[in-house]
Amino acid sequence: MDQILDLRQKFLLFQSEIYLRKQAAEINGKSILSLAWFFSHLRPGESFHIVAHGTDADRVISCSEKMFPVPKLALEAM
Numbered sequence: 001m002d003q004i005l006d007l008r009q010k011f012l013l014f015q016s017e018i019y020l021r022k023q024a025a026e027i028n029g030k031s032i033l034s035l036a037w038f039f040s041h042l043r044p045g046e047s048f049h050i051v052a053h054g055t056d057a058d059r060v061i062s063c064s065e066k067m068f069p070v071p072k073l074a075l076e077a078m
Helices: 002-009 031-041 057-067
Strands: 012-021 024-029 049-052 076-077
Touching: 002 076
Parallel strands: 049 076
Antiparallel strands: 012 024, 012 049
16 A cells, blocks of 8 residues: 555556557556546446556556456456
8 A cells, every 4th residue: 555655656657558448439658547547437348458568567457457447357467
């Protein structure tokens, strides 16, 4: 939990690109804050997919899982 709070203090920026795909829409950026916005606009039962590309992609996915619990199949690090 301390790690997550530390990331929040650093604006949750990563080297990796984060892609959030929801049906026809795609949101991308380098901040987990983008994820917060994305999840706030999800409707019940709506499908989505998170992809992180870059050197810290695994860290992006790990933080995403901790901050925004989602099905494992929806997360992908490349």
